Amino acid sequence: MASYSILVLPGDGVGPEIIPEAIKVLDLISAHSNVKFNYETALMGGCSIDKHGVALTDEVLELAKKSDAVLFGSVGGPKWGAGKVRPEQGVLTLRKELNAFANLRPCRFASKSLTDLSPLKPSIIEGADFMIVRENCGGAYFGTKIEEDNFASDPWQYSREEVERVAHVAAALALQHDPPQQVISCDKANVLASSRLWRRVIKLSHQLADSAAMLMMKDPRSFNGVVLADNTWVANNFWW
Numbered sequence: 001m002a003s004y005s006i007l008v009l010p011g012d013g014v015g016p017e018i019i020p021e022a023i024k025v026l027d028l029i030s031a032h033s034n035v036k037f038n039y040e041t042a043l044m045g046g047c048s049i050d051k052h053g054v055a056l057t058d059e060v061l062e063l064a065k066k067s068d069a070v071l072f073g074s075v076g077g078p079k080w081g082a083g084k085v086r087p088e089q090g091v092l093t094l095r096k097e098l099n100a101f102a103n104l105r106p107c108r109f110a111s112k113s114l115t116d117l118s119p120l121k122p123s124i125i126e127g128a129d130f131m132i133v134r135e136n137c138g139g140a141y142f143g144t145k146i147e148e149d150n151f152a153s154d155p156w157q158y159s160r161e162e163v164e165r166v167a168h169v170a171a172a173l174a175l176q177h178d179p180p181q182q183v184i185s186c187d188k189a190n191v192l193a194s195s196r197l198w199r200r201v202i203k204l205s206h207q208l209a210d211s212a213a214m215l216m217m218k219d220p221r222s223f224n225g226v227v228l229a230d231n232t233w234v235a236n237n238f239w240w
């Protein structure tokens with residue numbers, strides 16, 4: 001029987017509520033297959049700040065590196081604010097240190113009965129089924145920041161290699177379907193140099209992010225397939 005170690009980081013807020021449900025699903029998979037999961041639980045985020053003064057301790061980072069997978073809930077909350085030590089530092093460090101450069105965010109309804117819960121009308125949202133592939137280790141989140149009293153900067157940078165590797169993930173997902181699904185790359189190439197690099201590297205169909213966001217609300221089914229976007233506001237704001 002194959003056995004995998006999973007580091008469980010429930011985090012803050014809704015995390016401790018949803019993670020036990022996710023573990024029930026994993027246990028069910030385990031009960032019906034030849035796979036066994038071994039869980040170890042640790043702190044990350046605001047709960048770690050409360051106990052250790054940092055969002056992610058070196059010990060937990062080491063555990064994450066040694067594990068086969070990390071199951072993470074959520075971090076942050078008004079209690080911790082946006083001071084020098086922030087819960088979000090935990091998840092950003094994990095993404096970078098584990099090189100988790102492709103963040104998959106599905107947009108689909110597991111059951112038709114759930115469409116009534118959407119803020120969009122069922123007639124608009126029914127049948128929407130796309131996967132947002134968010135680049136997860138670059139862009140303005142990770143450039144070397146300058147933070148002074150009267151000046152601040154977050155360089156929004158990408159290398160060709162960073163764009164290529166996430167584009168390969170998007171393409172691999174699209175190619176799992178027969179015929180292959182469309183891949184739409186969303187950017188701000190009318191303003192950002194880094195977006196124009198994306199367009200030079202990725203020869204696909206492109207959409208400006210602002211019009212894409214509007215179309216996603218108006219006609220989400222037209223995005224069915226794979227939607228690729230960079231790490232910063234583009235993909236983060238598509239997540240609804």
Ligand SMILES: CC(C)[C@H](C(=O)O)[C@@H](O)C(=O)O
Nearest residue numbers: 075076088089091092236239
């Ligand atoms: C917790 C935070 C750093 C994170 C992000 O902005 O990437 C979250 O909002 C998300 O979208 O996964």
